[in-house]
Amino acid sequence: MRIVVVSVPAQSQGVPEYVQVLAKGMAAMGHQVDILDAWTQDGGRLPAYDYIAVSVEAVSWFGGKLPEPLTKVLAVGDRLMGKKGAAFLKKTGPFTTKALSNLMRMMEKEGMMVNWSEVILSAPQAESLGKRIGA
Secondary structure (H helix, E strand, O other): OOEEEEEEEOEEEOOOOHHHHHHHHHHOOOEEEEEOOOOOOOOOOOHOEEEEEEEEOOOOOOOOOOOOOHHHHOHHHHHHOOOOEEEEOOOOOHHHHHHHHHHHHHHHOOOEEEEEEEEEEOOHHHHHHHHHOOO
16 A cells, blocks of 8 residues: 655754654555655645545644644645544643644545544654554
8 A cells, every 4th residue: 555644843944753753664564655745745645546545743732723834734625635644743742632733624624534633642652553554
């Protein structure tokens, strides 16, 4: 399966370690995995993938606000309609579940079917989550 992991950290800092490990876990299961950095790339290639995993960090500790590049990446018209996806959120504070709910709502607004959501606590946990995709 062709999978893309969309990395949306809170600030433009490159792809975080837990996203790289998440992708490594998916690749270990035999999937072809690419990482897309939302701060430097757009979502024009997303429709070419079978599965879209979005990994986000909340911008604020409170409130569940998500980074602005996420909107830019997901706004590729109706070409994401019916795509399956997963929503992953890095634990950042007490309102993590609100941010995860916001992420899922944004993905579903673009027509994606979110069939899995999870809060990432650490890099080792991210790898084990990656190994569960498509299993």
